[in-house]
Each structure stands twice: as structure tokens, then as C-alpha cells.
Amino acid sequence: MSARLLLLPGDGIGPEVMAEAERVLECLKTHHGLAVEWSFGLIGGAAIDAHNDPLPAETLEAAQAADATLLGAVGGPKWEAIERALRPERGLLRIRSEMGLYANLRPAMLFSELAAASSLRPELVADLxxxxxxxxxxxxxxxxxxxxxxxxxxxxxxxxxxxxxxxxxxxxxxxxxxxxxxxxxxxxxxxxxxxxxxxxxxxxxxxxxxxxxxxxxxxxxxxxxxxxxxxxxxxxxxxxxxxxxxxxxxxxxxxxTGSIGMLPSASLNARGQGLYEPVHGSAPDIAGQGKANPLATILSLAMLLRHSLDRGDLAERVESAVGSVLASGLRTADLAGDQSKPVSTQAMGDAVVAQLQS
CATH class of the missing domain: 3.40.718.10 (Isopropylmalate Dehydrogenase)
Structure with missing residues (x-):
């Protein structure tokens, strides 16, 4: 029986990073036997534009019916001047409250390849x-x-x-x-x-x-x-x-850990449902430019596999693929610093998918 997922790209860089996570999902389904189906919904500013509501009833109903939900990001300057109760962030707070997502798990794990990108000395954060x-x-x-x-x-x-x-x-x-x-x-x-x-x-x-x-x-x-x-x-x-x-x-x-673009999170309720999302925001200043780091969203998908679908084996496979890509030296702009030429959002997704197919 296929698991049912809801994908909520949201605003800003949300659609860009979600697109790469969806490609990982497609790879897992095609090459690794993951029994899963997914649909899309609106939340945040995108939902305000379409329905004048940051969390439309159909989105909440779809999330409640799904085994798990993967979220991109919400918010942006476009909606900052509207009534507070209708702002994008209220949609995020409401879905957490309505679904009883009381436990937020935020791992801070440092990939060894990124030790030099941390704000602290490498010896303080190695194996964090x-x-x-x-x-x-x-x-x-x-x-x-x-x-x-x-x-x-x-x-x-x-x-x-x-x-x-x-x-x-x-x-x-x-x-x-x-x-x-x-x-x-x-x-x-x-x-x-x-x-x-x-x-x-x-x-x-x-x-x-x-x-x-x-x-x-x-x-x-x-x-x-x-x-x-x-x-x-x-x-x-x-x-x-x-x-x-x-x-x-x-x-x-x-x-x-080197960049907020590397951190996933899970928000769980008592029924085992989860809302999974990268810790970073919608980053409207780089939206649409192909500069966003998709790894936090891909790692959020790994948490979804582990906590909601009981596929720890596939979660480890995704995390290992991310580690291999970083070990190869690929970096998006948030990780590159002055030492390497950054790759695009899609190129980073390409590399992760290639590792999963190998």
C-alpha cells in the first residue's frame, strides 16, 4: 500500500528546493522500491494570493489525510503589510496547531566536509x-x-x-x-x-x-x-x-554546522504524522536565481522517511548520498565561501540523484 505525502512548496526559494526533493522522491520510487504517492497544496503567501488565506481548508484537510507533509518555506516582503492574522507565517502556526504537531526535532549534525564552513574552529565542531x-x-x-x-x-x-x-x-x-x-x-x-x-x-x-x-x-x-x-x-x-x-x-x-541551508527539521504529533521542513526561511532575496541550497529540504525528506514512513534504510541512503556529494567538493553559494565556485540548486540536486542511482 502506497504512503500518501503532501508537498507544500510555499514561497520564495520554497518551490526551487522542493523541486529537488521531489526528484529525490521520484528516484527512490523508481530505483529503490519506495511505495509512495504525492500531491501538492498551497500555504503561506502563495495561498494568500490564490485564496486570501495562508492555510486554505483544502490544504489542512489534505495534510490531515496524508501520512506526512513536506514543506518548503513561507513568507516574504510582498505580504508584510497585510493584516497580521492573514500573513504567511500564520498559516504555518495554524497547521502546527490544528494537527497537534507539538514535538519539533531539529538535528544539528556537522558533515565532516563542512567543518571549515562553521563559525567556530573546526576542532570545536568536528563530529558535532x-x-x-x-x-x-x-x-x-x-x-x-x-x-x-x-x-x-x-x-x-x-x-x-x-x-x-x-x-x-x-x-x-x-x-x-x-x-x-x-x-x-x-x-x-x-x-x-x-x-x-x-x-x-x-x-x-x-x-x-x-x-x-x-x-x-x-x-x-x-x-x-x-x-x-x-x-x-x-x-x-x-x-x-x-x-x-x-x-x-x-x-x-x-x-x-556551516549553513542554515543544511538543517532539516521534523514536527510530529501523537498519531505519528509529521510536517517536515528545512530550518531556513524563504530567502526572497535569492528566489528564482538558482542559488538556494536544496540539501536541508532533501535531508528533511530523509527525516520523513525515517520517522513517518519507517524507512530508515532509505533515510540513511539519502543522507549518505548528501555526504558523498559534499565529499566530492560541490558547494552551493551559502557553503562555497571564497574557496570554490558555487553550483546551482539544480546541479546540487542532480548530484544527489546521481549518487542515489549509482
């Missing part, structure tokens, strides 16, 4: 392999009340950071389950010395840890965690944290 587990449907991004109001003759903006025990427990369990497949170390990041919400976070994570005696739990304040990521990143194995802190820390981790 971190997994950031970010709670995705709670916290300050979704808390109520929120808004802007008049107060004492001036405008005041306000947002609410809120987490329930059950929300904290389920993301903590996701982190410990992931750690059991790795080095069995979990670092929980919070701001418990200042925030009551973080006090509860630390208490619940500590309680959950008792169910995982084979794993080691440590705690770290978020400001120190940010510093430690750039001082000694290899001290971490699995990092679990809330929505806001996870957003920031995962982007810091991105630069350790």
Missing part, C-alpha cells in the same frame, strides 16, 4: 551531533491573552507564556525517547530562576526523568545554554526546551 527537541504548539507563541492596547496614554504590547503540566510532560517524553536512540543524555533548558512557567517546566521534566533511569538529565538556564553552544557545543546530546527558547537555540546551532 546535537538534537534540539522544541515544544511547538504552546508557550508564548500561542498563549492568551496577547495583543496591543492603549494604557496610560501609550500603546502597550503583551504576550503570555503559558505551559500546562501535560504539555511539558509529553515533550519531555519525546526528548527522553529520542535520547534512548542516541547517547542517553538530556539537557532541559529553561529560565527557572526568573519565570514561574520555567519553574513548573523544570519540576515536570525532573519528574518524567524518573521513568527513564537509563538516561541522564541536566538542567541549564537559557542564557548559559546559548553561551555553551558557541563555547563547547559537543557537550550536548539532546536539548529539550520550550517554543521561544527552542526557536532561538536551534538557529544558533544552525550556524555551528
Amino acid at each position: 551531533d546535537i538534537l534540539i527537541v522544541r515544544e511547538l504548539t504552546g508557550g508564548i507563541y500561542f498563549g492568551q491573552p496577547r495583543g496591543i492596547r492603549e494604557e496610560n496614554g501609550e500603546r502597550v504590547g503583551y504576550n503570555t507564556e503559558v505551559y500546562s503540566e501535560s504539555e511539558i510532560e509529553r515533550i519531555a517524553r519525546s526528548a527522553f525517547e529520542a535520547a534512548r536512540k542516541r547517547d542517553r543524555r538530556v539537557c532541559s533548558v529553561d529560565k527557572a530562576n526568573v519565570l514561574e512557567c520555567s519553574e513548573l517546566w523544570r519540576e515536570v521534566v525532573t519528574r518524567v526523568a524518573a521513568d527513564y533511569p537509563d538516561c541522564t538529565l541536566s538542567h541549564m538556564y537559557v542564557d548559559n545554554a546559548a553561551m555553551q553552544l558557541v563555547r563547547a557545543p559537543k557537550q550536548f546530546d539532546v536539548v529539550v526546551t520550550g517554543n521561544l527558547f527552542g526557536d532561538i537555540l536551534s538557529d544558533i546551532a544552525a550556524m555551528l
